[in-house]
Amino acid sequence: MKNLIFALIGILYLGSARAQVTVTFPAGNIASEEWVKSLVTKKIDSLSTVHSNGTKNIPDSVVPLPNCLRGPTIQSITFDTMTGISILFDGKDVFGLDYLLLGPIYEIVTKGSLKPTSNIIKIGYQSLPPGDYHLTVTANTCTGKDSKDFTIKKK
Secondary structure, eight states, rough: HHHHHHHHHHHHHHHHHOOOOOOOOSSSSSSOHHHHHHHHHHHHHOOEOTTSSSSSEOOOOGGGGOOSSSEEEEEEEEEEETTEEEEEEEEEEEEEEEEEOOTSOOOEEEEEEOOOOEEEEEEEESSSEEEEEEEEESSSSBBOOEEEEEOOOOO
């Protein structure tokens, strides 16, 4: 009877044992360029709408933006009041901008998007203490961006 119990315990122990498996990959690139292109094409095709005439609508999210013809380039930053700045920028066919203003410890002071109607844009924020700040403007209708550091001095 003891032998039977030991045999059952041995079988249970061996049944719960784990095996180590070694997987060997062939030399060279695992994800070949062709494979990646095929995967991307399949994904785009799955997101596309095929019309009855055979044309496809590819969603905006997968179509890269063209380069901006010029800019946006921050030319100057002026303080209107303690609660806003005016930015003079240069750009050609830049119809939308995202902006990000970082504070002295790289915290986000304000961010947003706007559609400029001239080459002067105004950004509002809460009153800022003296310190160094970093402004980035990024075109969102074409590809282009610029950054500029500025300092608010103690009065």
